[in-house]
Amino acid sequence: MTNINFLKPDNKNLPLFLTLGSLFFVFGIFDFYSSNFLNTNITSFLPRIINFFTPLIFAVIGLHFIRIEFSGIKILDNLNKNINTSNFNAILSVMIILLIIFAFPPLLNWLIFDANIVGDTKEACSGSGACWVYIKVWFNRFMYGMYPNAEQWRINVTFVAVLAFMAAGFVFPTKLRNYLSFYYTILLPIISFILIYYLISGGSFGLEWVETGAWGGLSLTFIVSFFSLIFCFPLGMMLALGRRSDLPVVKYSSLSFIEFWRGVPLITVLFMSAVMFPMFLPDGTYVDKLIRVVVAITLFEAAYTAEVIRGGLQALPRGQYDAAKSLGMGYWRMHIFVILPQALKLVIPGIANTFLALIKDTPLIFVVGLLEVVGMLNLAKTNPKWLGFSMEGYVFAGILFWIICFSMSKYSQNLELKYKTDR
């Protein structure tokens, strides 16, 4: 045990350095923990400025001792390679670890350990943690809005049915594969519209009529997003092709359409659809508020989708056009079979981006008085009996939107992998 160089830990004295390093590291972390959560600062005898940094210093020294190359211990090597390559990296790693220790326990306490879930009045909440009772009591409203409780099964049935029709595409017999895009762009919207019209809206077949103003909550989020997504994609594609067209009329009308809708804020568009649009209609005609909103969002997002798709079209080398033309393909055949499949594959991330933004824009429909999940939240938090729980509400909405958007983003990643044919 001679010649131990503490500045250069080596393999020969591995056990010594390991013990020493872990001790320092654990001490540093413990120091931080105790001074933050146990109210006892074990290094308080030191000058204040040093005292403040002791956790960091000790932990970094600890990491320095265990930074031994080719130690032969797999975990240690991995650790060194990933978070402990140099003193600077060690400092960053320790700071992040300390930050996590600092921030997570209180967050978890609020979210879970101190939270209240039992009961169904405001008084059931102790106040130190989140009051999930609030969410529980209002859950039905957050999901279905003002839709009458007794009729809510209709929404559930419709959603299950639409999901089933969407999933049907995956089990299509191979013979009908060619009609898949037709099914998704034309048939599915029609089927869904009919289902929603007759089931959710009602009014015939002995079902009670429920006006769209009463629809709301998460189900409305889904309805609005579903139709906007399904329509804005083909429309955007047409606009993208139109903007690149050689025909001046097509080109400039696409261009001005795109630039108009990209230039105005969505909230203005929604407001206009609610207030100004009816003024242009002849007396007596009436277009449902929800339809107006869906059309407005569709047109708005189509402009964005168009530009994303145009990006993909421009990324294709000219040779692809040449090759398709040289085989005698006309404009539509060239685009359908050669250009669009490649361009759309390239822009899957961009399209996913636009679609996620669309879903997260839906809360804006509150300006026309439609209350989807965030709208319902805003309504619920002003209820005199339940004042002061906006935090829980927003966290809940955040989690909901995150789940929806994350699943979509996962799905888009799957698509990317599925259509990956390396050049």
Next chain:
Amino acid sequence: MSDSIIQIQKVNKWFGDFQVLKEIDLEVKAKEKIVVCGPSGSGKSTLIRCINRLEEHQKGIITVDGTEISEDTKNIEQVRAEVGMVFQQFNLFPHLSILDNCTLAPIWVKKMSKKDAEILATEHLKQVQIIDQAQKFPGQLSGGQQQRAAIARALCMEPKIMLFDEPTSALDPEMIKEVLDVMVNLAKQGMTMIVVTHEMGFAKEVADQMIFMDEGMIVEKASTKDFFDNPKSERTKLFLSQIL
């Protein structure tokens, strides 16, 4: 009408102010093989791209198999279906397998049934000796294999004329031969071919006529033997001395 399948009369073309083709006159008879050579920027690629109107010419007349090439779209697609083209960069469709690359146009342009198209494609893929790669995607093939697949794709349209735009320029020396072999075979089968290339060995072997272009003009047009043995213009001599 003469027996020529392609007639090019006094064709001029400009890119902006720059004139790329100047008063080009050329006649190609059926089953004739023509090799076009010349320094880069001399307009040789542009010339053959004008034949199936991948580029538009502004002045002059181009007639392919009795159809004049003009702005009338219907004509152009008809002509393009009869004129196969092979590109320097292969330009296979990367999202389709080699087999699908070959069957796409026969199915959707010639309205062939899928089964017939696949039989036809298999035949041509055998001819270019990459039938074992039929299910792969272009990205998984070597350059030489890709170019042979591209030739097969063009042949699947059963064209009367084949245009080759520097088909070996983007290839490794080892792969050039496999592509040239396919082209020589094709020539022996009696295909009408216009080939832009710098492969003079290939030219000597198959060409009936040689064309040397420079600065947008046809500088020399001669039978292959005359072209190599006693070129008339100084410019051609200089070019040949550099390339041979």
